[in-house]
Amino acid sequence: MGYASRRKDTKIAPYHRRNAGEDRMRAVIGLVAVAAFAAHAQTPPAAFPARNVPATFFGTVVDDPYRDLEDVKNPDVMAWAKSHADFARSQLDSLPGYQGLRSRVAELDESATASVGTVRLDGKGTLFFTRRGARDNTLKLYQRDTKGGETLLVDPDDWQKETGKPHAINYFAPSFDGQLVAFGISAVGSEEASIYVMETASRKRIGEPIDRAQYPAISWRPDSRSFFYWRQQKLEPGMPATEKYQNGRSWLHVVGTPASADVMVAGPEVTPRMQVRRTDFVFVFAPPGSRFAVAVVSNGVQREAAMYSAPLASVGKPDTPWARICDFADKVTWSAVHGDDIYLLTYRDSTRFSILRTRLSAPDLAKAATIVPASERVLVTLQAAKDGLYIEARDGAVKRLMRRAWGAQAALDVRLPLEGSASLLATRQDVDGAIVGLSAWTRAREIHAVNRAGKVTNTGLQPLGAFDAPTGLVTTEVKVKSHDGAMVPLSIIHRADVKLDGTNPTLLYGYGSYGFSEDPNYQAMRLAWLERGGVYAVANVRGSSVYGYDWYKAGYKTTKPNTWKDFIACAEYLIAQNYTTSARLGILGGSAGGILVGRAMTERPDLFAAVVPLVGVLDAIRAETTANGVPNIPEFGTVTKEDEFRALLAMSSYHNVKDATAYPAVMLIHGVNDVRVDYWHSSKMAARLLAASSSSKPILLNLDYEAGHGIGSTKQQRQRQVADYYAFLLWQTGHPEFQRH
Numbered sequence: 001m002g003y004a005s006r007r008k009d010t011k012i013a014p015y016h017r018r019n020a021g022e023d024r025m026r027a028v029i030g031l032v033a034v035a036a037f038a039a040h041a042q043t044p045p046a047a048f049p050a051r052n053v054p055a056t057f058f059g060t061v062v063d064d065p066y067r068d069l070e071d072v073k074n075p076d077v078m079a080w081a082k083s084h085a086d087f088a089r090s091q092l093d094s095l096p097g098y099q100g101l102r103s104r105v106a107e108l109d110e111s112a113t114a115s116v117g118t119v120r121l122d123g124k125g126t127l128f129f130t131r132r133g134a135r136d137n138t139l140k141l142y143q144r145d146t147k148g149g150e151t152l153l154v155d156p157d158d159w160q161k162e163t164g165k166p167h168a169i170n171y172f173a174p175s176f177d178g179q180l181v182a183f184g185i186s187a188v189g190s191e192e193a194s195i196y197v198m199e200t201a202s203r204k205r206i207g208e209p210i211d212r213a214q215y216p217a218i219s220w221r222p223d224s225r226s227f228f229y230w231r232q233q234k235l236e237p238g239m240p241a242t243e244k245y246q247n248g249r250s251w252l253h254v255v256g257t258p259a260s261a262d263v264m265v266a267g268p269e270v271t272p273r274m275q276v277r278r279t280d281f282v283f284v285f286a287p288p289g290s291r292f293a294v295a296v297v298s299n300g301v302q303r304e305a306a307m308y309s310a311p312l313a314s315v316g317k318p319d320t321p322w323a324r325i326c327d328f329a330d331k332v333t334w335s336a337v338h339g340d341d342i343y344l345l346t347y348r349d350s351t352r353f354s355i356l357r358t359r360l361s362a363p364d365l366a367k368a369a370t371i372v373p374a375s376e377r378v379l380v381t382l383q384a385a386k387d388g389l390y391i392e393a394r395d396g397a398v399k400r401l402m403r404r405a406w407g408a409q410a411a412l413d414v415r416l417p418l419e420g421s422a423s424l425l426a427t428r429q430d431v432d433g434a435i436v437g438l439s440a441w442t443r444a445r446e447i448h449a450v451n452r453a454g455k456v457t458n459t460g461l462q463p464l465g466a467f468d469a470p471t472g473l474v475t476t477e478v479k480v481k482s483h484d485g486a487m488v489p490l491s492i493i494h495r496a497d498v499k500l501d502g503t504n505p506t507l508l509y510g511y512g513s514y515g516f517s518e519d520p521n522y523q524a525m526r527l528a529w530l531e532r533g534g535v536y537a538v539a540n541v542r543g544s545s546v547y548g549y550d551w552y553k554a555g556y557k558t559t560k561p562n563t564w565k566d567f568i569a570c571a572e573y574l575i576a577q578n579y580t581t582s583a584r585l586g587i588l589g590g591s592a593g594g595i596l597v598g599r600a601m602t603e604r605p606d607l608f609a610a611v612v613p614l615v616g617v618l619d620a621i622r623a624e625t626t627a628n629g630v631p632n633i634p635e636f637g638t639v640t641k642e643d644e645f646r647a648l649l650a651m652s653s654y655h656n657v658k659d660a661t662a663y664p665a666v667m668l669i670h671g672v673n674d675v676r677v678d679y680w681h682s683s684k685m686a687a688r689l690l691a692a693s694s695s696s697k698p699i700l701l702n703l704d705y706e707a708g709h710g711i712g713s714t715k716q717q718r719q720r721q722v723a724d725y726y727a728f729l730l731w732q733t734g735h736p737e738f739q740r741h
């Protein structure tokens with residue numbers, strides 16, 4: 001599972017054996033916690049006592065003065081973290097402009113009539129989708145028939161009423177005939193989903209839930225009464241947390257029978273005809289309209305996958321005759337099935353990708369036909385429908401939609417009503433057309449249906465709200481020269497009346513991992529920043545794939561420094577062009593984007609006024625000791641290999657903090673229930689900065705005890721988080737409404 005949430009708890013290893021000195025340290029922490037809680041909320045909590053736990057890798061000694069904060073179950077550590085969370089909350093709540101900003105963020109967010117998440121189709125063309133209404137706190141699952149009638153199927157609030165805890169729908173899949181829907185639901189942002197099955201006509205739940213089903217890998221069989229799913233292994237007492245995502249398997253479940261009767265169909269030591277490591281994930285799919293099943297083998301984070309095919313009727317029986325379609329070395333990153341054919345998106349011949357076709361009955365990649373050749377555009381993804389193959393393609397700052405009709409000789413552009421970002425939301429191999437999301441930097445996403453004739457119709461699933469198409473905003477697309485001459489795309493959004501005089505509070509955002517690119521998107525809450533004269537800038541640094549696979553690999557493991565150096569170049573550009581100054585520039589990055597903003601700050605602390613790492617990866621050296629750290633080794637590296645250790649040390653913000661350095665203001669935001677990035681990344685970084693920074697600027701640890709990585713957060717949690725980081729940045733960039741006098 002990637003640190004990011006776009007693709008598809010860690011219980012920390014037990015506190016190591018203590019000696020008398022450690023017992024004294026625990027007593028000190030206890031006194032610190034008591035003192036902090038006794039103090040007024042505006043009094044900064046005491047520092048956490050440093051106790052270095054050095055480690056040596058390939059002759060290099062790596063210090064770790066706040067290793068004790070990893071023991072998040074230790075009562076003293078918990079008390080210290082809570083005291084800092086309370087202090088951060090008091091600091092934000094007492095800012096003069098905070099309450100007004102938070103009210104405005106809520107008003108903007110709730111102005112939208114609806115916000116749609118995932119969309120799926122059944123074999124009759126019925127739409128299934130998650131949507132959050134204007135007054136809803138969570139996404140709910142609905143069904144819309146071909147005549148437009150809608151039915152509410154799953155409301156997470158029902159689970160909250162039963163348990164007292166907020167719940168969220170993680171994923172769902174309708175059966176072929178639409179009479180059943182399987183869905184995963186989890187509590188308090190944990191992503192620890194259990195699968196439920198519901199009759200769509202009666203809303204009656206069938207059978208018992210299936211736990212340990214974190215991934216959205218449900219695939220119904222044509223009988224509409226059974227499905228494949230992936231399940232992680234059960235951690236037995238004494239097993240380390242790093243085993244959590246290893247040795248998982250795919251299963252076949254028949255609706256109405258207990259999970260104990262399910263048949264194991266793929267996984268390590270299950271399918272001898274596949275090459276599957278203990279750390280691999282194997283997902284089995286039954287594509288509509290095909291006689292074959294497809295198994296996808298992934299390591300969890302890399303885009304490349306190995307794939308196998310077998311007759312669908314043979315899956316679940318002894319010695320299923322799986323035939324290899326492609327291996328990791330074939331550089332295939334996506335696929336779609338139509339009948340007996342599989343279409344493969346690959347960068348084998350071009351880093352901008354091409355599409356190949358081979359047969360599922362006798363796959364042979366060496367003889368595969370090129371269906372869509374490489375071009376200047378970057379092919380992003382593909383989906384099959386009854387009328388053709390639909391393809392997303394990135395063309396500079398625009399993402400377009402193409403279709404290659406079955407039997408046609410070329411893929412042609414679908415004419416769309418908006419030039420910005422086109423994203424494929426749903427197709428189905430036995431249904432004509434596609435469901436597509438269209439958005440831009442200054443216009444919210446609307447959901448359209450494309451029919452076989454190429455006609456595009458607004459579905460009305462997500463009507464524009466009062467603030468979803470604002471006027472008076474300007475978007476500028478530029479390319480910024482980085483440290484080595486690479487040209488980095490930078491998108492800049494602001495009010496048309498903003499003067500380029502260097503006085504504007506500016507927020508620079510970036511990510512730069514897993515090949516994820518920042519496509520044009522709109523969020524009404526962003527207006528709360530822009531209305532106050534703020535500039536909002538988004539950098540597509542290396543590590544994204546905005547220019548294809550080579551752009552991604554130029555910000556990966558040993559080349560990772562390019563990501564924050566590109567980001568620094570974009571910051572310098574904004575200053576040079578008089579958008580802002582270093583005293584008015586803040587940066588924001590989430591999850592793996594924590595590497596980006598953390599290292600930009602530690603390399604150039606003079607360049608920024610404020611930094612917000614959001615659920616950030618900040619201690620890259622210790623990351624692989626966590627449950628989700630192991631699956632991320634292919635993306636970032638391991639300390640067991642010298643070149644990768646040195647790359648991890650270079651990208652670890654925590655280990656690059658220097659004593660007696662004037663660091664900018666920092667607010668570290670984290671959900672305590674995060675299963676992707678353990679929250680001790682933020683607490684360790686906070687402790688280190690508090691000890692090292694020679695400036696008087698605040699270091700805040702902002703923790704949410706009912707949130708995780710952001711997946712499953714309620715609307716109110718999202719609103720508060722956005723208000724928190726906007727207020728913090730406006731405070732630290734000198735906006736007059738947010739200054740204490």
